[in-house]
Amino acid sequence: MGQQAIDDKRVEQFETAFHGAVIRPDDPEYDDARTVWNGMIDKHPALIARCRGVGDVISAVNFARENELLVAVRGGGHNVAGTAVCDDGLVVDLSEMQGVRVDPDAQRAWVQAGATWADVDHETQAFGLATPGGAVSETGVAGLTLGGGIGHLRCKYGLTCDNLRSVDLVTASGEFATASEDQNSDLFWGIRGGGGNFGVVTGFEFELHPVGPEVATCLVFYSGGRMVECLRAYREYVASAAAEVSTLTLAGVMPDEELFPADLVDETKIAITGCYAGSVADGERALAPLREIAEPIADFSGTMPYTEYQQLFDEDYPDGMRYYWKSLYLDGLSESAIDRITYWTDIAPSPLSTVDVWQLGGAIARVDPEDSAFAGRHAPFLLGVEANWEHPEDDDANVEWVRDCLDDMRQFSDGSVYLNFPGFLEEGDDMMRTTFGPTYERLVTLKDEYDPTNLFSLNQNIAPSGSARADGGTRHE
Incomplete structure (x- = not known):
């Protein structure tokens, strides 16, 4: 445009x-x-x-x-x-539209589109309730939900978008609409995983579940020299993990003088973290094997308020630092994949960067893929490659590391990505077609109906048929 x-x-x-x-x-x-x-x-x-x-x-x-x-x-x-x-x-x-209203009897929350997950958790945990959010509490509700929403409750209660019961939005024509299973059901299908392509969502209705206020958590660090051993053990663990368990691994230097002895601060580490969406006693037993893979260099596992666990990584992602992330759904965690994860971790140019493996499956996989636009239900794992650094002069090295890592790791994937960890927007149409597969044409039809001129193009864009991208194809580089 x-x-x-x-x-x-x-x-x-x-x-x-x-x-x-x-x-x-x-x-x-x-x-x-x-x-x-x-x-x-x-x-x-x-x-x-x-x-x-x-x-x-x-x-x-x-x-x-x-x-x-x-x-x-x-x-x-x-x-x-x-x-x-x-x-x-x-x-x-929408940042001033932050209202959250909870009906504890109906186990529903109504959330305005400028709210963060910290806002939602504060209100819902007053009643011992939660809906699956993200892994950083300062993340906005709107973007996470529209891209699917992979968070700490995913294996028990599914994606954020799986717990969405209705949305209010303003379409490109300036019309107000409500979308749910009963109203504008085609639009509701596309909103759940299709991103911000179809309008400006102004409010969300979520289903809530009993969670907390205390939960059993795991946060254990092992030496990077044990990374292959840890990833093998992790692969075996998640294959038979309880439905209430949602975990991930993070591999990198992660220098923190407050957490680690001086001689280990600058060494590569692998962390395993997760929580249990059930009783604390059951959770402690279920998570215990993750703490016993080898001799930990640090173990901060234990019982904590759910809101505290939701904020555990907030300080690691401060405002104003430089970030470039990408993702791939993995078809497994083979020996070769583990070797390549270890390799790319070891050569990361920034000590703040990590290569992450998210456990999927569980409730995510139990939803019929045709019930929503979200495209990642088939995968057992998600690979997240996070370049995090501080100085502009290091931009090129960090961006190149992420891109090269993803190019290499595509051998273990069908090439589809999680839209909330996309990098910048330079991939364009091919990335979206690969991710959504045959569903892509259904999304184009929906885009033609609700935004035929591509007014809402600054997103993981689905271009309407018969028109060029409204932004002229410009992408961040």
Whole structure:
């Protein structure tokens, strides 16, 4: 969508009818408002429309469409690809729409699209309830849910999108709609895993489950020299793990002077972490084998509040650090795959980077693949390759490491990816077609119906048929 100067009178008219703040480049709060979590992202939108409610979202979408502006939608601003902000266009900023309402009897929560998982957990845990969220509490609810949502309760209760019961959204035409199994069911199918392609979701209704307030957790670190042994044992463990167990491994240097003895701070390590969605006593027994694979160099396992476990990794992903992540669904954890994971861990250019293996299956795999757009139910594991570093001069080395690792690891995968760990958007249409397979054409049909001009293109984009990408194919590099 071509960018152009916005007529001042039109902007003034927009501001007059808008209840939230309309932030321009000359406003003192502009730089803070355009900043997102990933320090690699440095975009300068023409306007930021900080919405207070659905009426503001409708106004912002209509203004963008009528003025042919590129649109970015900001929820939590935590997406690694930086799609919450854009150059020259309009940011529909939902960050002040953070309300969470819980009905403990019905075990339902209604969540506005600017909320984070910390906001949700705070309210739901007051009643000993939770819905599957992410692995970092500062992550936005909206982006995680629309991309599927792989978190700490996944094997027992499924993906975040599996626990979605309805959404409210504003379509590209500026119309308000509700989607559920009973209303606009085709749209509800696409929302669950198809990303932000079909509208601006303003609110979510989630099913809740009894969780916590205390849960049994595992967080154990082994020497990197035992990585092959640990990954083999992990493979065997998850093959027969209890349904309540959801775990992952993280391999890297992970330098932390507070956690490790001085002589181990700069050494490669492998961590195994997870929690048990059930009784603490059962959880301690179920997780115990993960703590006994070898002699740990540190073991922080134990019982803790669920909210504390949800925040365990927050400090490892601070605002403003530089991030470049990619993912692949793995068809198994073969001896060759383990060897290559070890290799890529050892040559990571940043000590803050990790190569992660997420246990999947369980409740994720029990949902019929045709029931939602989410494309990863077939895989037993997800590989996450996270480059995390601090200085711009190290950008090229870290990005190259991630790309080379993924190119190598595709031999153990069908090439499909988890859309919430996509890297930037340079892969384009081929990545989406590979990930969704035959489902892709159904998503295109849905895109044609709800966003035929590709107003919502800054996402893991599904381009409508018969039209070029509205953003001209521009991708972050």
